[in-house]
Amino acid sequence: xxxxxxxxxxxxxxxxxxxxxxxxxxxxxxxxxxxxxxxxxxxxxxxxxxxxxxxxxxxxxxxxxxxxxxxxxxxxxxxxxxxxxxxxxxxxxxxxxxxxxxxxxxxxxxxxxxxxxxxxxxxxxxxxxxxxxxxxxxxxxxxxxxxxxxxxxxxxxxxxxxxxxxxxxxxxxxxxxxxxxxxxxxxxxxxxxxxxxxxxxxxxxxxxxxxxxxxxxxxxxxxxxxxxxxxxxxxxxxxxxxxxxxxxxxxxxxxxxxxxxxxxxxxxxxxxxxxxxxxxxxxxxxxxxxxxxxxxxxxxxxxxxxxxxxxx
Numbered sequence: 654x655x656x657x658x659x660x661x662x663x664x665x666x667x668x669x670x671x672x673x674x675x676x677x678x679x680x681x682x683x684x685x686x687x688x689x690x691x692x693x694x695x696x697x698x699x700x701x702x703x704x705x706x707x708x709x710x711x712x713x714x715x716x717x718x719x720x721x722x723x724x725x726x727x728x729x730x731x732x733x734x735x736x737x738x739x740x741x742x743x744x745x746x747x748x749x750x751x752x753x754x755x756x757x758x759x760x761x762x763x764x765x766x767x768x769x770x771x772x773x774x775x776x777x778x779x780x781x782x783x784x785x786x787x788x789x790x791x792x793x794x795x796x797x798x799x800x801x802x803x804x805x806x807x808x809x810x811x812x813x814x815x816x817x818x819x820x821x822x823x824x825x826x827x828x829x830x831x832x833x834x835x836x837x838x839x840x841x842x843x844x845x846x847x848x849x850x851x852x853x854x855x856x857x858x859x860x861x862x863x864x865x866x867x868x869x870x871x872x873x874x875x876x877x878x879x880x881x882x883x884x885x886x887x888x889x890x891x892x893x894x895x896x897x898x899x900x901x902x903x904x905x906x907x908x909x910x911x912x913x914x915x916x917x918x919x920x921x922x923x924x925x926x927x928x929x930x931x932x933x934x935x936x937x938x939x940x941x942x943x944x945x946x947x948x949x950x951x952x953x954x955x956x957x958x959x960x961x962x963x964x965x
Contacts, residue, residue, distance in 0.1 A: 654926070655680040657698025658705045659716060661688035664730060664918075665707035667911055669693060671919050672705065677926045699723060703926070710735060710799065714743045721750040728925040730755040731809065733938045735801055740942055741965045744935045753921075753931040754938040758814040758873075760920035763886040767877060768818045776879030779819065782859035783876040784811040785887075787867035789908065791845060794837040802843045804828065804948040808863055812944040813937065814875065821853040822940070827957040828948040834866045849948055869893030870906025871913055 656678050658669055665685065673681050673692035681693030682701050685708075689695075698704055704720045706713060706729040714734040720727035731754055734740045758764050770776055786807055792800070800806040816822060830844030838845045845865040852858060870893030875886040888894070891913075893906035907913040924932055946963040 654678060654703060655682060655701040656703050656705060656926070657682045657684065657696075657701035658693065658707065659684050659698045660707035660709075661685035661690050662707065663911065666690060667915075667918060668705055668707055668922065671922050675923070675926060699725065701725070703727070705922070705925075706730060710801070714739050717743050717752060718746045721747040721752065724750060726751040726753075726925075728753045728755065728922065731813075731938060732801070732805070732942065733935055737939070737942060737946055737963065737965050740935070740939050744939060747935055751929065751931055752935050753925050754933045754935060755921060756810060756813045756817075756933045756937070756941070757914050757917040757921050758810055759817050759917075759933055760924065761886075761914060761917040763889075764814055764818060764875065767875065767884045767886050770884050771818065771877060771879070772820070775881065776877055776884055777881030779857055779877060779879050781857065781878045782815060782819065783874075783878075784815060784859065784861045785863070785872055785874040786811055787862070787864040787872040788910075789867050789870050789893075789906075791834060791838075791865040794835065797837055797843055798841040800843070801945075802949055803830065803845070803847050803863060803865070804849075804952070805942070805945040807865075808847065808849075808861060808948065809941050809945045811861055811863075812948075813933075813941040815851070815853075815859055816937070816940060816944075818875065818877070819853060819857070821855055821857065823851050823859075823944045823947075823960055824854050825852045825957055825959050826850070826944060826947040826951050828951040830952050838865070844952065847952075849951075851944070867893065869895075871909050872906075873910075873913060 669690045669692040682696040683693040684698040703726045828849040831846040832839045834845045847863040849861040877884045890903040947958040951958040
């Protein structure tokens with residue numbers, strides 16, 4: 654098939670190499686007003702049989718809807734749009750068209766194994782969950798005012814994987830944040846460190862921690878504590894953790910999200926090219942966004958927020 658790729662930034666360049674090497678891709682058409690790629694040929698990406706969108710967030714909604722109008726299957730990096738209202742608009746416009754949203758943790762072997770173990774009953778009854786997402790260094794200052802804030806930009810991945818692994822919905826959030834780094838976070842109305850308590854629809858409690866300043870390295874983890882055992886994701890030899898009880902940090906820590914989730918990024922594109930269904934739909938992205946909206950509202954108003962308060 655012919656595949657069109659829009660956007661050749663950091664993740665777009667990675668996708669270009671993946672798509673060019675994929676056995677189902679006969680031709681890759683790339684489109685970016687600034688960047689070039691050694692993979693594929695420049696052209697109109699919408700002339701292809703399927704489209705992959707890796708452009709800036711502000712362009713996602715328009716490009717997804719264009720692909721849907723043309724009846725072209727589309728893969729788009731998260732988010733669908735910057736607001737709940739715009740996401741709902743894209744959902745309505747995309748009805749009947751295959752749209753897959755890029756929440757790559759669903760394709761990471763560790764998270765997949767944890768989900769299987771929980772659903773097979775190996776953990777027993779789930780009692781609590783802990784999630785961590787921490788970057789080794791913050792993004793550029795110019796990005797922060799456009800990011801949507803730490804909960805929408807970064808922790809939305811935690812909210813999605815929490816739903817996917819547990820099979821439960823988040824019903825309430827109590828979020829806190831702090832500014833411990835550069836002034837540009839506070840100036841943009843954002844925080845650079847975060848913590849939250851989430852309650853699932855069966856009463857299970859989940860805790861969340863995050864940071865834009867994790868000096869040890871890129872740290873993404875999930876712990877699921879059940880009545881039979883606790884299952885952890887992300888505690889391999891490259892986890893940026895040091896203990897006083899024994900060896901840890903046996904290998905250099907993950908430098909960033911691309912290195913950590915390389916296998917998952919390739920797997921999600923493979924699923925997009927091979928499947929006739931969307932393993933992560935616009936509806937899924939909207940549910941994660943609702944949780945992020947509730948967390949952001951909780952942060953700003955200093956109170957627990959029911960997710961039902963922010964539903965469209």
